[in-house]
Amino acid sequence: MASEWRERAGRVGVLTGAGISTDSGIPDFRGPRGVWTKDPIAELLSTYDNYVADPELRRRSWLARLDNPAWRATPNAAHVALAELARARPVTIITQNIDRLHQRAGSAPERVIEIHGNMFDVVCVECQYNASMAATLERVAAGEADPPCPDCGGVLKAGVVMFGQQMDRRSMTQAAVTAQTSDIFLAIGTSLQVEPAASMCAIAVDSGADLIIVNAEPTPYDSLATEVIDEPIGTAVPRLVAQLLAARR
Template sequence: MTSRTLVAVLTGAGISTDSGIPDYRGPNGLWQRDPAAQDLVTIGPYLADPEVRRRAWLLRRDGGALRAEPNAGHRALVELDAKLPMRVLTQNVDGLHQKAGLRDSRVLELHGTARRVRCMDCEFTCPTERALERVAAGEADPPCPDCGGILRPATVMFGEALDPVVLERAAKIAQLCDVFVAVGSSLQVHPAAGLVGVAVEAGARLIVVNAEPTPYDELAEQVVRDPISTALPALVATLTG
C-alpha cells in the first residue's frame, strides 16, 4: 500500500456485536430472538401504533446501545485512518466509530444516527438521551415538545429510502477507492450493499470480513471468517504494513 491508496470500509452490525449491540439477522440476532422486534424499526408500524412506539422507547432505554463502548474493530479503523486515506461507510447507527476517535468527516452514516431524535411534523431535534429522560420520568411515548408530533430516531428506518445526497457521496467514494473492505455486514440490505458492486466494477480490490457467507464473497480477493475484533486489527496491520 502507498500513502495515496484510498481505502473504503463498509461496516455493518457485526462490527458492533462485541460492544454488546446485537445484530438483526445473525444466528443470535435480535429478529431471531424476537421477530416482532422488526416492527420497532419499521416506519409504518412505528407511526401507526402507539404501542410499537412505547416498546421502541423501552428498547432504546434498556438496550444499552447508547452506553456501548467501541471495541478493537472500531479502534483498528482509527489506526488505519492515521496511516492511509480512508472513509468509513457505515450501515450502523450507534455512533461508535466517532466514539472510538474517527472524525465526523471520515464517517458517512448511511442509515443516520440513533444518538438523536427528530419530530415527524416539524424541525425539532435533540439528543436521544434528553428524550429518554422524559421516558424515565413516566412519558411512555414522549411527543415533540414544540408541536406535539411523533418523535422518532434520526435514522433511516425500514420502509424508508436513504438520503439521495448521502447515497451519492457513498457511491463516489466506492468508485474512487483502491481497496473496498466490507466488515460485519450480511450485504443483503440495498442500496448500501450495492456499493460493493460499484467498487468492484471500478477496479477496487474487495475484502470481505464476515462470519457468515455474503452474496459478494465470490467477487472478493480475500474472505475472512475470523471474529472481527481479532480479524480487523490483523487486516489493518497488513494494509498499512
C-alpha cells in the same frame, strides 16, 4: 494472488455493519443470536409505517431505547484498528450502524458516513423539531411512554433511517463516491442483504477496487470479492490493518 491486494496504494473505503459492534456488546440483527432472529417482532419496530401507526409499538420502542446496550458500549479492537489505519492513509468509512463507535474510537467524524443516521438524535415526523435522545429519554423515564413532539404534537422517532423511509440522498451520494474512488474496499460485519448499502460493493468492484469481505456468514457479494475472511472480526480486522500498514512502509 489474493494476498497482493494488501500492497495496493491509494484510498481505502470501508462499509461496516452490525457485526463490527458485537464485540462491544451490541447484538447484530440477522446472526444466530441477532435481535431479529431471537425476536421477530422486534423487526416491526424498525419499520416506519408500523411505528408511526401503532402507539403500542412506539411505547415498546421507547422502553427498548432506555435499556439499549449501545449506551454502555465502548469501541472494540476493530473500531480502533480502522482509526489507526486512517492515520496512515486515506480511509472513509460508510457505516450502517447508528452507535457512533467509529468516531469514539478516533475516526474523524467527517470521514464517517452514517447512511442510516444515528441514535443520539430525535426528530419529529411532522415538523422540523430536533432534540437529543438523552433529553427525550428523560421524558420517557419521567412517565411519558410515547412522548409527542412539544412543537406540533406529532410522532417522535430516533434520527435513524427506518425500513420504508427514503435514504438521505446526500449521504448515499457520498457513499457512492467513496466506493467509486476506493482502491481497496473492505466490507466488515455486514450481511450485505440490505440495499442500497450492499450495492456499494458492486460499485467499488466495477470501479476497479479489490473487495475484501470480513463476515461470519456468507454474503450475496462473496463471488465478487478478492478475498473472503470468516474469522472473528475482533481479531481479523486488527490483523488486516497491521498487514496494510506493514505493506506501505
